[in-house]
Amino acid sequence: MDSFLQALPIVLNFEVLSVIFLAAIFGLFIGSIPGLTATMATALLIPVTFFMDPVPAIAAIVTTVATAIFAGDIPGALLRMPGTPASAAYCDEAFAMTRKGQAGQALGVGLTASVIGGLIGSTVLVFATSTLANFAFSFSSYEYFWVACLGLSCAVVISAGSAVKGLISLLIGLFISTIGIDLMSGHARYTFGVTELLGGVSFVPMLIGMFAISEIMRYATTTAYGIRRAPDQLMTNPFKEVPQILGKYKLNLLRGSGLGAIIGVLPGAGADMAAWIAYGTSKKFSKEREKFGNGHVEGLIDASAANNAGLSGAWVPALVFGIPGDSITAIAIGVLYMKGLNPGPTIFYENAELLNAVFIIFFVANLILLPLGLVAIKTSTMLLRVPQRVLMPVILMFCIVGSFAITNSIFGIAVMLSAGLLAFIMEENGFPVAPTVLGIVLGSMIEEMFLASMIKSDGNFLEFFSRPISCVLGIITLAVWCIPLVKYAKFAFEDRNNARPKGPVVK
Amino acid sequence: MKFNDAVLGVFFVIFAIAVISYAQLTFPPLHGQNFDSRDFPTVIGIGFIACGVLLIFSGLKSRAAGSFVGATFLSLGDWMTNHRIVLNFASVVLGVLLFMIFLNFAGFSLTSFFLLLVLFQRFGNSLFMSLISSAVTTAAVYLLFGTLLRVPLPIGVLGL
Numbered sequence A: 001m002d003s004f005l006q007a008l009p010i011v012l013n014f015e016v017l018s019v020i021f022l023a024a025i026f027g028l029f030i031g032s033i034p035g036l037t038a039t040m041a042t043a044l045l046i047p048v049t050f051f052m053d054p055v056p057a058i059a060a061i062v063t064t065v066a067t068a069i070f071a072g073d074i075p076g077a078l079l080r081m082p083g084t085p086a087s088a089a090y091c092d093e094a095f096a097m098t099r100k101g102q103a104g105q106a107l108g109v110g111l112t113a114s115v116i117g118g119l120i121g122s123t124v125l126v127f128a129t130s131t132l133a134n135f136a137f138s139f140s141s142y143e144y145f146w147v148a149c150l151g152l153s154c155a156v157v158i159s160a161g162s163a164v165k166g167l168i169s170l171l172i173g174l175f176i177s178t179i180g181i182d183l184m185s186g187h188a189r190y191t192f193g194v195t196e197l198l199g200g201v202s203f204v205p206m207l208i209g210m211f212a213i214s215e216i217m218r219y220a221t222t223t224a225y226g227i228r229r230a231p232d233q234l235m236t237n238p239f240k241e242v243p244q245i246l247g248k249y250k251l252n253l254l255r256g257s258g259l260g261a262i263i264g265v266l267p268g269a270g271a272d273m274a275a276w277i278a279y280g281t282s283k284k285f286s287k288e289r290e291k292f293g294n295g296h297v298e299g300l301i302d303a304s305a306a307n308n309a310g311l312s313g314a315w316v317p318a319l320v321f322g323i324p325g326d327s328i329t330a331i332a333i334g335v336l337y338m339k340g341l342n343p344g345p346t347i348f349y350e351n352a353e354l355l356n357a358v359f360i361i362f363f364v365a366n367l368i369l370l371p372l373g374l375v376a377i378k379t380s381t382m383l384l385r386v387p388q389r390v391l392m393p394v395i396l397m398f399c400i401v402g403s404f405a406i407t408n409s410i411f412g413i414a415v416m417l418s419a420g421l422l423a424f425i426m427e428e429n430g431f432p433v434a435p436t437v438l439g440i441v442l443g444s445m446i447e448e449m450f451l452a453s454m455i456k457s458d459g460n461f462l463e464f465f466s467r468p469i470s471c472v473l474g475i476i477t478l479a480v481w482c483i484p485l486v487k488y489a490k491f492a493f494e495d496r497n498n499a500r501p502k503g504p505v506v507k
Numbered sequence B: 001m002k003f004n005d006a007v008l009g010v011f012f013v014i015f016a017i018a019v020i021s022y023a024q025l026t027f028p029p030l031h032g033q034n035f036d037s038r039d040f041p042t043v044i045g046i047g048f049i050a051c052g053v054l055l056i057f058s059g060l061k062s063r064a065a066g067s068f069v070g071a072t073f074l075s076l077g078d079w080m081t082n083h084r085i086v087l088n089f090a091s092v093v094l095g096v097l098l099f100m101i102f103l104n105f106a107g108f109s110l111t112s113f114f115l116l117l118v119l120f121q122r123f124g125n126s127l128f129m130s131l132i133s134s135a136v137t138t139a140a141v142y143l144l145f146g147t148l149l150r151v152p153l154p155i156g157v158l159g160l
Helices: A002-011 A014-031 A038-049 A054-071 A073-079 A085-099 A103-136 A141-158 A163-178 A203-220 A242-248 A250-265 A271-285 A297-313 A315-321 A327-338 A352-378 A388-407 A410-428 A434-456 A461-465 A468-499 B005-026 B039-065 B083-106 B108-122 B127-148
Strands: none
Touching (some): A014 A054, A014 A352, A038 A054, A038 A203, A038 A388, A054 A073, A054 A103, A054 A327, A073 A085, A085 A103, A103 A250, A103 A297, A103 A315, A141 A315, A141 A434, A141 A468, A203 A327, A203 A388, A203 A410, A242 A250, A242 A297, A250 A271, A250 A297, A250 A315, A271 A297, A315 A327, A327 A434, A388 A410, A388 B083, A388 B127, A434 A461, A461 A468, B005 B039, B083 B108
């Protein structure tokens, strides 16, 4: 409690609060523009956070993401174009409400559910991290190896599309992590004489490339241009019927938030996955299932709460184990390392004040979303009129200078461009990008823990299962690896059954 | 630009062989240890080969089935047949490349202004709008990064 009280003035001062305010506006702006994601907003932000103190830097990231995820609902409801992938799950539902003239209500409910979901998620974050941290203290290299493997495996299994492509994406990330000087032998690997690569591929320019440049390339190659005008609907008081609606569906609110926080904790499953699953669950257990799809507010509450709760949940493994829950926390882990706040259970003792400051930031960021979100809803028709043809070159220039600023050399720009092209080609061919980022972040940890364990056990792989926790974690990891095989076997079995003639053929 | 899975599979297998042989042939062994810096890249390489082979199978299967996506080894996206859009894409990639080449020589302000001008034009803004936006963006970026955050943006031979 003492450290919590000591952390209060670290957050509640003019500098941090103004950073939170500006970051919230930035997040609302980026989130409400279709095509610009919350991850991209974070990537754009890192070069600026590079020059900040740790607390304002983390405050900027947390606030931007929380507000961007809500803002994604705005174009989703008004134009049927989700601003961020996390709003895609209920975009049709919200648009159907707009068609009935209830745009204000859809956004008002979405905003309130987002704020409550975010607050519940933050509470889960506070309690889950401290509980898990005590547990994580007894971890040795075996346990860390399995936890990292489990994180990466979840990212592959959960990622949409083919598991093989997800795995390749992960391997690309792991390979990139091997570039540079190997800490064990001191030998430079895959640097081909390039001195800039000795310290590894610069992480920040890489992320800017993968999440922002690839998006700009995708914009440059879109065949359908043109701005769709948002319907002019009066949004005098979006909160008018919100208390009654939320009162009626309070269980949905709790269920969505809880589900979101839990899904967020799973590595690789971010806010978008949380929203899809929460929406699906809402529909399944609803008493008015027939109303779904025709502008029914129920699913909106579950999913809006879930995606904001998921954001906080993703920070649990990030802070306790240094294992990112999604691409955004992968970026955040990079920032934490840059600021000397090495994630892991020891952070709770070494930097207890700073950690509590991070927790407080989560609450402040979600609370500030309420008034600023309301302003965003009121000005939404104006926000949606910002033409992308003007915005994209500006973003490109910010990316270039941001990448340059990290390395103070053209090499950063080269990394950014290469990563952008890689991500663009990967996505064109159906490879998810998130596993690559997780691979880059976790690669060196996995290698270090694997080699340390192997040397310790003298090459006996069974030692990886010798301790109770490592045994359980190992078995869970192996079970996760079996999921695609089981899926494939089931698929093949059904295929064969379908191919068989079902009854007598009448000639 | 969508490649058939088989093409990608072959690429990954070749890439993996290169990764493994480079590690095995050039990385030094760690004296007195059974495990060293060659092992992790080798494991990654083996993973690439396994996935590559699976991709080759699925690619050939979809080609044999004549499915729309996998029927050819390389299918160009809609955008690649449209000259205007190909030029847009090229202007992003080549623009950044040229920016890198000329940055130190011409200085940040000039290179940024011209790259932005080309892109604003390519994305369909009017010339007047493009000129104004390029100048304003360059000034804003310079102010934020160059002055406020003290990033040493190159000034070039003209001192700009």
